[in-house]
Amino acid sequence: MNRYGDTPLGMVESALEFARIARRNDYHNFLFSMKASNPKVMIEAYRLLVAHLSAQGEDWNYPIHLGVTEAGDGEDGRIKSAIGIGSLLADGIGDTVRVSLTEDAVFEIPVCYALVQPYNDGEPARRETIQPEQQQPVRYDPFSYQRRASERLPISGIDVGGGATVAVFTSREKWDALAHKLDRLGDYKPEVVVEDSGVIAVDPRDDATITALNADPQPRLVTVAEGLALRVIPAFRLLAAKLDARHPILLKDTLEGPATVETADFVQNLLRAATNIGSLLCDGIGDAVLVNGEPAPGQSLRIAYNILQAAGTRIFKTDYVACPSCGRTLFNLQSTTQKIRAATGHLKGVRIAVMGCIVNGPGEMADADFGYVGGAPGKINLYVGKTAVKFNIPEDEAVARLIDLIREHDRWIDAPHEAARSGEEA
Ligand code: SF4
Known part of the structure; x- marks a missing residue:
């Protein structure tokens, strides 16, 4: 990672380094996972991994686990997951999957089944194939x-x-x-x-x-x-x-x-x-x-x-990166994500990360512009890019302070109804 940075190649080289250690100790009971919250990065990283594994030799055919991490919730979380996981399954890559939604875990399972079902049912094989000469x-x-x-x-x-x-x-x-x-x-x-x-x-x-x-x-x-x-x-x-x-x-x-x-x-x-x-x-x-x-x-x-x-092709609304929560989560991720979404959903092109803890949260915020991260029970740290700028804000003030931070960095605009209201008042 130090040599290649936080890039698909860096992820692949880092994974291979650990795999070599395992193999030197004759340990082979592992699989590879290259998760990222950006589907494009995730697709590139897995493809690169498979290319490198093939180059290592036939006995590097370890299973591959697919996931788009911090995909968020609702339709957006499902769409991001399908772009990343579905694309790779369509390429013939992937042995296990996890869909990481900022929702109760039971809602992830039907999405996983829906994504893998065509392949488990042999649907691609029933389609006409493009002949080698074509x-x-x-x-x-x-x-x-x-x-x-x-x-x-x-x-x-x-x-x-x-x-x-x-x-x-x-x-x-x-x-x-x-x-x-x-x-x-x-x-x-x-x-x-x-x-x-x-x-x-x-x-x-x-x-x-x-x-x-x-x-x-x-x-x-x-x-x-x-x-x-x-x-x-x-x-x-x-x-x-x-x-x-x-x-x-x-x-x-x-x-x-x-x-x-x-x-x-x-x-x-x-x-x-x-x-x-x-x-x-x-x-x-x-x-x-x-x-x-x-x-x-x-x-x-x-x-x-x-x-x-x-897919990052046409940005017309706020983008959210939100972790799925786990035992380390320091606030209610689902209700907080909804609160942040309600306050900032009109900010076209702004990327906001909502992460449950400072252990893994900052490292997984990817290229978010602003971060809302659990710092301690009931306390939030706010980030600009990857830099923490406000610490230990009481949770009940933190969304308002996030909005202040977005304003300070000239990324805030009033929501259309607020703009109309201030126009009427003027
Ligand atoms: S960012 Fe922290 S709280 Fe969220 S899933 Fe990762 S480890 Fe758990």
């Missing part, structure tokens, strides 16, 4: 993030591709269902109707169509066609590998087309969308997203935006 080397570095360099294309008044913010598409049917309240959707507004976008849907195995697209001098928005029995992630990876990078790509959560209300299971839809779209975003693929698997119009948009936030 496979292409990936065009990105799987160990570090870089967005695919497409060209910018204006669609329905929104820039898509070319480094523009990843756009959120919806279907005509959902747009019409929301039309009467579009102005009240705030940060969850749909941006483009997919049927009006001119998107070209292709089978990524169809060389003739891809060759014709690559010969087209104009950038075109391209996606994978529905109705193919391919797995979503390999299908889009193949498309990205064969398609000229200048053509932007529209990602979808499913290739099965829009779901019906009768067959809908919200959590399953959320986890599947987070796994498929989140994984591709973390590989730098995707200029627009469409969630088709969740039939409820508003919920499908919320899933889309929350995936973009969790």
